[in-house]
Amino acid sequence: MQIIHTISDLRIALKSKANIGFVPTMGNLHAGHIHLVELARQHATLVVVSIFVNPLQFGVNEDLASYPRTLAEDCERLKAAGTDIVFAPNVLDMYPDFDGNHLNQTMTVTPPAIADVLCGASRPGHFTGVATIVMKLLNIVQPTLAVFGKKDYQQLLIIKEMVRQFNMPTEIIAGETMREPSGLAMSSRNGYLNEAQRSQAAQLNQALQHVASAIKMGNRDYHALENHATQQLNQANWQVDYFAICSALTLQAAQISNKHLVILAAAKLSNKLSGQTRLIDNLEVQL
Numbered sequence: 001m002q003i004i005h006t007i008s009d010l011r012i013a014l015k016s017k018a019n020i021g022f023v024p025t026m027g028n029l030h031a032g033h034i035h036l037v038e039l040a041r042q043h044a045t046l047v048v049v050s051i052f053v054n055p056l057q058f059g060v061n062e063d064l065a066s067y068p069r070t071l072a073e074d075c076e077r078l079k080a081a082g083t084d085i086v087f088a089p090n091v092l093d094m095y096p097d098f099d100g101n102h103l104n105q106t107m108t109v110t111p112p113a114i115a116d117v118l119c120g121a122s123r124p125g126h127f128t129g130v131a132t133i134v135m136k137l138l139n140i141v142q143p144t145l146a147v148f149g150k151k152d153y154q155q156l157l158i159i160k161e162m163v164r165q166f167n168m169p170t171e172i173i174a175g176e177t178m179r180e181p182s183g184l185a186m187s188s189r190n191g192y193l194n195e196a197q198r199s200q201a202a203q204l205n206q207a208l209q210h211v212a213s214a215i216k217m218g219n220r221d222y223h224a225l226e227n228h229a230t231q232q233l234n235q236a237n238w239q240v241d242y243f244a245i246c247s248a249l250t251l252q253a254a255q256i257s258n259k260h261l262v263i264l265a266a267a268k269l270s271n272k273l274s275g276q277t278r279l280i281d282n283l284e285v286q287l
């Protein structure tokens with residue numbers, strides 16, 4: 001496995017290579033990421049994984065500075081998972097106009113309206129940052145396919161839409177969310193939680209499961225289901241950003257006629273060490 005830090009070296013390594021599978025990450029890898037690498041391995045001849053904590057997708061009061069950076073451990077795991085190349089650029093290589101704090105001169109990708117709701121509403125600018133870095137990485141790696149996790153469901157739809165609208169020649173493959181035995185979706189941010197919070201964190205998935213069962217049993221009062229779940233979580237010491245039952249294709253509020261739904265939630269758990277930890281999760285429901 002090669003570890004490459006510059007765009008020019010990566011271009012040399014990938015010259016005349018075909019059937020490249022790509023997994024973009026921000027590092028601090030867990031079994032969820034490894035599952036995405038395995039998917040890429042199944043479909044491609046050469047697997048490239050990027051590790052880059054993208055400043056452009058963090059809001060001013062978010063955890064950019066404290067985001068865990070664990071390159072050596074990540075590379076060990078990636079090697080064991082059959083990765084061919086790890087691409088770990090520095091900020092100035094990816095954003096030459098970055099002056100330490102500002103990215104004012106950086107040209108960005110404006111995502112479509114699907115990015116304005118849910119996480120896009122609670123994290124202004126986040127999906128512009130995600131779409132921009134993914135556009136840059138896809139331009140650099142030029143993969144045949146790229147794998148994104150369903151855990152970031154809204155991100156996945158935005159990337160699919162970007163690739164479609166910009167006619168990019170990369171197939172986007174979706175990987176299932178990996179979970180702890182408690183149901184908690186695997187996430188790098190779970191590392192911020194202590195043991196008690198980690199077991200409490202499973203409540204988010206339980207709330208999604210509960211609503212999914214109610215829908216499957218025929219309950220179509222989506223607003224009441226959303227409100228009830230929000231109330232229950234808030235009473236259990238969560239601060240809910242959103243709990244929404246949506247069309248899985250458009251992320252608009254679910255209509256009775258929609259057959260493919262996704263229930264999405266984002267909520268914060270208070271954390272004495274690092275303030276609040278914001279967790280997201282979702283569950284698809286096929287009627």
Ligand code: PAF
Nearest residue numbers: 024025026054130133152
């Ligand atoms: O999902 C992530 O880890 C990031 O949003 C991504 C796609 C690597 C872009 O920085």
